[in-house]
Amino acid sequence: MYRYDEFDHTLVSERVAQFRDQVRRRLSGALSEDEFKPLRLMNGLYLQLHAYMLRVAVPYGVLSARQMRKLAHIARRYDKGYGHFTTRQNIQYNWPRLEEVPDILEELAEVEMHAIQTSGNTIRNTTADPFAGVAADEIADPRIYAELIRQWSTLHPEFSFLPRKFKIAITGAPHDRAAIKVHDIGIAMRRGPDGEPGFEIWVGGGQGRTPVIAKRIREFLPEPDLLSYVEAILRVYNQFGRRDNIYKARIKILVNDLGIEAFAEAVEAEWRATRDGTLRLPESEIARIAQHFAPPDYDPVPAPSADFAEHRLATPEFVQWVRSNTAPHKQPGYSIVTISLKPEGGIPGDATAAQMEAVADLSEVFGFGEIRVTKEQNLVLPDVKQFELYALWEALKRHDLATANIGLLTDIIACPGLDYCNLANARSIPIAQQISRRFASLKQLHDIGGLTLNISGCINACGHHHVGNIGILGVDKKGTEFYQVTLGGDAGMDAALGDIVGPAFAEDAIVDAVETIVTTYLEIRQDGERFIDTYRRTGLAPFKETLYAAH
Amino acid sequence: MRLQAVTANRLLDGEVVYLTLAREWSPLLDDCCVVADADAGAELLAAAAKSVQDRLVLDPYLFDIKVDDGAISPMSRREIIRAAGPSVRPDLGRQPVQPEPVWE
């Protein structure tokens, strides 16, 4: 993974000192809250319902064991013993004190971490495939380019006061695990006509109040042109994005208003002037970054071993866990393991300091000391030897991290909702907990098969409910929490926005509604169909019928 | 009769606080100063505005409460949660507030 050199270290240290001084000036009155707020947002510090909330960047979801231990330490020392992993691969702390935040940032800087631009109208964390570098289906490793974008976008003097936040995602595999089509800029690794590396660029996707699937702006962009092209898009957006209405200020609105052709023309015109300039990436720079992501020293082990085969037969629980929580690794004899942060009845994405430390330890014993964070709010150990899977599973079980539900119904993605968030209209976590308990049976879960369920507590859609196979949106109807259901969303390459199924459900009816949806699917599905396949075949009709017929 | 109180977040640590009779700020809802008309509400807000200037709190506002047998509780779900802490973490709760029915 990327290791800071003296320049990176200097930047984050200076940034900490700068913020420390900004806090001092706020507390002394030299800065008003109005002046201070954008500055603290640029350091990821929100004011939420109960307290401040600090969002720490986990660049493209990659963490070292050492960094994870620091995150655990921060949870203990400065917070209430836990953290929350987010739908953009970051981590959030819910209880920091303003006066201690500079100290937190200083501790983070010690391990090459920061909270720069995790909020505000800036370029946010560029997210990537959590299986980057190890996925069996990968074309090229997107982390190299995610790191290049990270540096280019950090403290960018021209783009720190954009019309609105800006989110970039990048995938290196044809199976898009980064949801690029619902990002402001989505980047897919591609090979050019002569096999040279490059990118397909998508623009103007997003969720929130006006969900939109991105439009393709460029079919193939050569590798050296990545930053100049992205800068051209940002420059067009910074100049012409709407600033009169915060709900119409994202780039998706601009792309929609101009039309993709006109927007592309504006970008290409701008890019023609800069393409061969200072942002052109020399091969040496790409190689320098790529070095940090060279594959580790894999053992050429035979795959799979007798030990693994034995437990596969003897322990059904383990078999289930392997089925749902492991994925094919490009290196023979290895697996990618997803650690579920969705225990039965648990809070999706939350981890205690002890759990974080356990994961750090396990990443070193069962890998090369690297951990990934997924947008589904889980963690990944990317390099586990297959013959060690059973031992890992047993260790994970001891820390309540082995629920065999990855990609299944109870692998629920939920925003913090009204329990934490200032913007929320309804609670999301209790709904997730109830659904999780209702469908606790692993056998049932595995029989239902692959299904994504996303819950958002308000229209800002931080739970990404628009792209859930089942999406739930909490709304406020005259002071009572109601839940609106959408079906048929998808976050991958076949990205789709869910369709509203009908009137919202009361909080004591929503879990039954989810059960009805699942039962209906089980009754009408045809051979091999996942939920989303059945939905694409039948549409809303059978679900509307069973959900609302009785009323 | 519409009963209200003033709440804000403390600048230093973000903690939820309520404006008291003595025009100080307490984390306990029970300490809040209750007002029953618009004028009294405006006066509370003016006092709160001074606290903002003095860099004690952020974003004060009036919110609706009810009083049953002397027990003060907020009217809205949001303010109940602000007073009591996240409903999903009773171990992090700040104080007892009229418990909500636990469904299922």
Added chain:
Amino acid sequence: MPLIKNGQIADDPWIAVAEGETIPATGAVLVPYSVWERQRETLLSRNTPIGIALANDQPPALIEADIARFELIALNFPTFKDGRAYSQARLLRERHGYTGELRATGNVLRDQFLFLQRCGFNAFEVTTPDGAAAWGAALAEISVTYQPTADGRTTASLRRQSRPAAA
């Protein structure tokens, strides 16, 4: 409003002329684009320095042809959160080759000084006097830059490349 140039409070010799006002007979005048458009010949015939103030939704390309005639271009921040002028500034410097005074006006705060200077601004109409005092400190806060602009700073990338090769 105090004007900072070269790191200090400076006198402002420019006379701002609004739409509809008479252009004074002598002196350096700063006019909005609309006035420049309508009174171009008058202004040119005066043979005194001309400055132009662009609104932050006026593309720099509007004045591309005449850019060498201006000794001052003023760009505006209606609120400090509105960052359009950062792009205008970079385009004026890097695309259109503007070398004169580039002034930031409007809601200009100390915490944006470094961003502003990196985008090409070299004069700042500040909102508060202590903004001026903090000028030097503000610019020195972050010494590493990742992105190239026309500010003359060497990016981290270039500094890395010019490092002696590791043994």
